[in-house]
Amino acid sequence: MTNLLEIRVPDVGNVAEIDVVEVLIQPGDIVALEQTVATLETDKASMDLPSSVSGTIQQVHIKPGDKVSEGTLIATVLVNEGGMSIPEPISTVAIVVETPAIQQEAKPAEVSAQSEPTPKQASETLQPSDSKAIKAHASPSVRLFARELGVNVSKINMGSGRKGRILKDDVKNFVKQALTDGITTKGAGIPSIPAVDFSPFGDTEILKLSKIKRLTGQNLTRVWLNLPLVTYHEEADITEMEAFRNTLNGEKEKGEIKITGLMFIIKALVAAMQQFPNFNASLSADGESLILKKYFNIGIAVDTPNGLVVPVLRNVNNKNISELAIELAEKSEKARLGKLLPNDMQGGCMTISSLGGIGGTAFTPIVNAPEVAILGVTRAKIQPVWNGKEFLPRLMLPLDLTYDHRVIDGAEGARFMATVKQNLSDIRRLLL
């Protein structure tokens, strides 16, 4: 005895339109119970649709590109004697969620408040009431607030209140973060890098990234995705500057902090910023105005065993080179010991990233947003420079300026760098 049965789209939650991505059956195929017959996709998830019966496909009613919804006829199946249809297809739908995990976790209350629980789900979650304590350090009103926003408070690791108490603001920030993460990984349409199994190629080892590295990574990705960056290369003649610096250091007592070239670069940079206020600025969040700063704080990228940190030297325009040298030495030491406070790393106007101690001829640093520009420095070397009559050996310092092109135009960038260069080549200009 045979029987004609139907495979239909099961209850997949409140989704009106589901795209058919792939159809894996054709008339005449023999399908087994729970064998995948088609792949469906919503904007949130893709799912393999299992057959609710076993038998021979009589007719297929969908094709790739169709839009289907709950109850749409997928196929009719000729079922042989003994073939059983299963009454609860929902329980076998394997849903592969593609959205970031954080977003999914952020919606439990909404799901339980709106979706129709099937009897199967219900029997698993229903129980005579009892009070199970939760671990999160949040007061009842904050827990209520979190539920209203669909946030699982236990996913918020650390609150900003006393002793880590989770406050309403922490819940808001959690939502903001979840939304931002959603935008950068999904919303902007940027595909993520697929996971690769390296084992066929040889042995591997998992090394956890340090916290600094992970945070820096997030920040750099955000800048990379949000800012149109341009890098401009320049060279400054620092022969005279170096001669002066060596003289100065020669006069120093043993144990006194020596003046490095970086101090002059900081001074030369700030002098240029005073002349070009657009470089000492940040773009407003709506992108419609420029916030000009009346103070001159310079961040210095410091390489530490744990990763990159950027201590900030404040009010550089009011300090002399010796003061700056001492301050930077202290802050660099603190950075290497991991003792910098958040305050030490805030309020920068422009950053300098110097690789001069290591080498290099040029590189393209990434702006430390919301700053609008960063100055990269690599190793100075003696080069032949044509003075119109002859080649002279001059000590040339390569400089790389990366800027946010929404704020700085190309010509403006070039003029700014010409000024920095002049300031370095003839440090008497710093007196002006």
Next chain:
Amino acid sequence: MNEAVLHAEVVVLGGGPGGYSAAFRAADLGKQVVLIERFPVLGGVCLNVGCIPSKALLHAAQIIHEADEFAEHGVTFDKPTINIDKIRAWKESITKSLNTGLAGLVKQRKVTLIQGLGKFTSANTVDVETAEGVKTIRFDQAIIAAGSRPTKIPVFPHDDPRLWDSTDALQLTEIPKKLLIVGGGIIGLEMATVYHAMGSEISIVELMDQIIPGCDKDLVTPLARRIKKQYKNIWLETRVTSIEARQEGLKVSLEGKNSPESELFDAVLVAVGRKPNGLMIGAELAGINVNEQGFILVDKQQRTNVNHIFAIGDIVGNPMLAHKAVHEGKVAAEVTAGHKAQFDALTIPSVAYTDPEIAWMGLTENQAKQEGIEYDKASFPWAASGRSLCLGRKEGLTKILCEKETGKLLGAGIVGTNAGELISEAVLALEMGADAEDISLTIHPHPTLAETFGFAAEMITGTITDLYIKK
């Protein structure tokens, strides 16, 4: 056939504290609500035959005891004359005044109140047997708050008026000479307190090895010591095998380590727990899952397996306490109005209004040991509390349990005068995530019983000066 078909956006089945709270909250959120109550007055067990009348009688008992016990401190009263008719009338006047208050709240909120026994006939209809015949109510959403009833033991002669349940005991129709209380739980012990004060000779029989089974032993001990002197017998690990109704009294047969084989009593109160009413409301016709015991299964939003039907209070599980039901009732009402409410209270406090009172909340020591949870414990003896001594009492105890690493409050138990009032501070501290340091740095007024909670916290932080604790 019945013609009267009424429509309700939300129907609430049962007008106890959980039910009326749910009805009022739903009405306040704009729902058109029908409230079904089988008795002519609202308030359920709690107001009519539970919490409230028992507290009135307990207050009378407390006055009798305090007057008597103060003789040794220099104030002597004559032996009290007890007019039980007057006490009963006073008790009833309290209940009535609250009944009237509730009736007023029903009117003010424009909730439709229907008196009669309601049962589901489908997933969208309830039939109510009213005095004017059967009324059918069609509803969009329902909240079941049909409560519980005292557990009856089948072999006992329940028709005999001398065999009481808690409702009978609260009627205060007579003061039996010899009263046996079957069940040494909260209800049994509260009624023992009342009838002892009124002059009955009390015996208690309890199946387990302590009164108030489940409660930490150190909290029960002060009460056990006191009632051991007051009551005739407390038979632990003892079962009642039969009760035989005789002309001269109820002959109770016992089986236990210290009990006689049988004894004659003028009345027996059976207080061995309560049974949920889940199997009495036609739940099967609505497709609602009810377990064998009669509990309706719900999720954290109080939702049953039927999406638009909710259940709250005694009928969804232990502990069967009015304050739990009220909280759940509000959650259910808010969910019917589309809010994302959820029952996520960290603890439901328990109180035994005995003398001394016992109250506890959060983690108990029993539970911590069972589940292998590590804790720091501090127990402040009220013998060192000036306020307690001024009340002529020194047996009290305030105990707190804190997380070992962080000092975060995990649980608290108090035994002593007004423990039921004192426990609220601990509940708030727990919900707010306070630790021992927070509590000890909070100024408690002196001299109060409440400051013993602060002292217990100081014992954890090591800052206590009211005791000397050797390091």
